[in-house]
Amino acid sequence: MSLTNPVRRRSGRPRSERARQAVMLAASELLPELGLRAMTTDRISERSGVSKATIYKWWPSKYAVAVDAFLAGMFAASREPDPDTGSAREDFRQALRGIMRFYSSASGRIFAQLVAEAQFDPEVFAELRDRLVASRRELVRAIWDRGVARGELLAEVDPDVGLDMMFGPAMYRLVAGHGPLTDEAADAVVDAAMCGLSR
Amino acid sequence: MSLTNPVRRRSGRPRSERARQAVMLAASELLPELGLRAMTTDRISERSGVSKATIYKWWPSKYAVAVDAFLAGMFAASREPDPDTGSAREDFRQALRGIMRFYSSASGRIFAQLVAEAQFDPEVFAELRDRLVASRRELVRAIWDRGVARGELLAEVDPDVGLDMMFGPAMYRLVAGHGPLTDEAADAVVDAAMCGLSR
Amino acid sequence: MSLTNPVRRRSGRPRSERARQAVMLAASELLPELGLRAMTTDRISERSGVSKATIYKWWPSKYAVAVDAFLAGMFAASREPDPDTGSAREDFRQALRGIMRFYSSASGRIFAQLVAEAQFDPEVFAELRDRLVASRRELVRAIWDRGVARGELLAEVDPDVGLDMMFGPAMYRLVAGHGPLTDEAADAVVDAAMCGLSR
Amino acid sequence: MSLTNPVRRRSGRPRSERARQAVMLAASELLPELGLRAMTTDRISERSGVSKATIYKWWPSKYAVAVDAFLAGMFAASREPDPDTGSAREDFRQALRGIMRFYSSASGRIFAQLVAEAQFDPEVFAELRDRLVASRRELVRAIWDRGVARGELLAEVDPDVGLDMMFGPAMYRLVAGHGPLTDEAADAVVDAAMCGLSR
C-alpha cells in the first residue's frame, strides 16, 4: 500500500532539468574558452539556449553558475582518490603531486580565477570554501590521521598547521606564480615538511 | 652653451606632482572605503580633482593606480624591518607574525583583492610579483641565508621550498579563509617547519 | 438515447464563470489604480487568483481584458440614457454634457488609454470602434434623426459630419488636453454648432 | 573690452552635433518602418552608430527621441503655410484639407501613435501639446482673427470652441477611424460649421 508519496510534488511546472544541464554544459565550455571574466551571462544564455531570466532565477550571478559548473564538470574529472599506500609520506607525495598537476592545468587557472573572484564576493567565497576547499582537506586529513595512528607523524602537531605546511605552498605558487608547480616541487615540499628545516 | 643640465628638461608643461599625489591620496582613501572593485576611475577622478584623462595618461588602469597607492601608502606603513635576532627560528617567527598581522588587517583584505585581480590581468600579476612578493621574499631570504651560514638550517633544502613552507600557509589562509591568521598560528607554523612532521 | 437537449453541452469541464468574473473584477480595480500600461497580466492573475494561462485562453491580450472590463464595469455605470426632451438642441446639450463628464472622470482617462492603445493594436482598435464608439454614435444618431424629422436640423447635412462637429471637440480635448471638458464647454459647442460660425 | 565672444563656451568636450543628427535621422527612418512601439532604443543606437548611453543622456526615453525626430523631420516637411485667401471659409477649407491629408498620410499614423503614447506619459503629453498642437492652433487662430476682423465670423463665439468644431472632427476620425479623412470631408465640415446645423 502506498504511503501517499511523502515527498509531495510541488504544484506548477517543475524546473527543467534540461535547462539546468544546458547551462552547466555551456558554462563548462565557455570557462576554458574565455575565462571567468569574459564568460558573460548573455553568452551562457546564447550557447545554452536557456534564457537569461531563467539563469538569474536559479543562480544569483554568473559566478555561482561557474562554481556549479566547475564542481560538476571539470573538478570531478580531476578528482584524486585517496592513495592510501601505507606510508604517510608517500600518501602526501601523491596527493600533493595531484594538486600540483591540477593547479598547473587549464582547470587550475579557472580554479585560481574562482578563488580570486571569491575575494570580492562573500557568497562565492563561502560556496568555494564549503564545497571545494573543505572536500580537499577532508581527503588529506584522512592521510594525516592514518599517519598519526601509525606513529609516523607527530601527534602533538596541529593537523591544520601540518596540512597547510604541505598544501599552502601549492596555493601560494598558484596565485603568486613565483615557483613551479611540478612533481619535483611536490616531492621537495613533502620531504622538507616531513624532516624539518633545522639541523 | 650650458652643459650644466645634462638631463635635458623636456619642453612643455611638466607633469604635475600635485596631481600624482592627489590621485595616490584619493586611491588610498577609496580602497579601504569601497574595495578594489567599487573604486572606479570616475570616483578617483572626482575625489582627487584630477581628470580621468590625466589618470589614464599616467597609469594604464585603475589597478595600476591601486598597486601604486598600496605600495606608497598602506604597505609602506606596515613594512617590517629585518629582525636579525641571531636565531633563524626567532627571525622567522617575527617575520611570519608580521605577515599574519598584515594579512588580517584592513590592508590585508586589499592585498588579497590585488592578488585576486592579478589572476585576471597579467600586467597586474607582473607588477605585484615584482614589487610586492619579491621584496617580501628578499627579506626572508636574508633570514634563510643567515640561518644556513650559522648552521641552524639544512643547506641541502631548496630555499624556495623552505620559505614557501613557512609563508605559503599564510597566503593559503588569506585567500581560502579556512584558518586563523594569528601570532599563535605563526609560531605553530614556524615550529612545525623547523622540526618537521615525522617522528 | 436522449435527443431532448438540442443544445449539446460540450464535453469536459465547463468554463468557470467564477474565473471570468474574478478577472473582470480584478481588471476593473487595477485599471484605475495603475493605468492600462502598468496593469500587467501577472498582476491580474495575482489579484484575481486566476492563472495566466486561463486568462490567455479566453482573452488574446491584457488589452482585450481591459476593454471587456471597461465595458462591463465602469462604462456601463456611466452610460447615459437617451434624453429625448423634444428639442434636438437640448438633447445634444445633455448628451454632450454626459460625454464631457465621462471624459473628465477617472473612467475617461482609462478610455483615453484604451483609445491610445488602439493606435498600436488593430484588434483593440476594431474592438473599441465596434463596441464603444458605435454604440455611442447610435444614441446621438437617434437624436439627429428626430431633429431632422421635426424640421429642427438641416436634412441636407451629412449626419456623420454633423455629429462629429459636436462630439469631435470632446475627443480632441480628451487626447490633446488643450481645453476644458465642462458643462459650459458642452453648451458652447452645441450652441455654436447649431447656429454656425458665420454672420 | 571684448565683445568678440559673448557666448562663453562651456568647458569640456562639446556635445556632438553629428551624434544628435544621426539619432534624428535613424529615428526618422525607423518610425515609418517599424512604428513607435517596435522602434527600440537599441535599434536607434545600432542604426545611428550612437551609443545607447549617449541617447539616454540627451533624451529621457525613445518617445522623446521620436517627438524630436517627428518635429524636425516629417512634420516640418508637411507643414502648411497660412493660406490667407481673403476669405475665412476658404482659409479654413484649405487648412483643414491640409490637416486631413496629413492625418491620412504615413506621418499621420505616426502622429496618432505619438498622441497615443502621450496618454501614458505626461512628459510626452506636455511636449506634444506645447510643440505640435499649439503651433497648429496658432495658425488657424490667425485665420479666425482675420475672419472676425472682416466681419465674416461671429465675434461672440469663443475661438477655442469654433476652432475645435472644425479641427476636432479630424482628430476624432484619426483616432477612432469611423469616418474618412478626405478633401470632401474637410469641405463638408467647414461648410456645416460656417452655416450651422439648425434651420
Added chain:
DNA sequence: GGATAAACGAGACGGTACGTCTTGTCTTAGT
C-alpha cells in the same frame, strides 16, 4: 615677449555587460 609644446580640467562618447521586467507559451498536477 611671442611661439611652441606638453599637461591638464571637464565632460562627451562608443562599447559592453549587467540584472530586471513584461509578454505570451508551455508543462505538470489537480479538479
Added chain:
DNA sequence: ACTAAGACAAGACGTACCGTCTCGTTTATCC
C-alpha cells in the same frame, strides 16, 4: 476538459563602468 501554479524563451529596458576622444586652458621652455 478545464484550472492553478509557475517555469520558460524572447528580448527591451535603463544603468554602470571602461578607456578614448575633443575641447579650451594653463604652465613651462625656447627663440
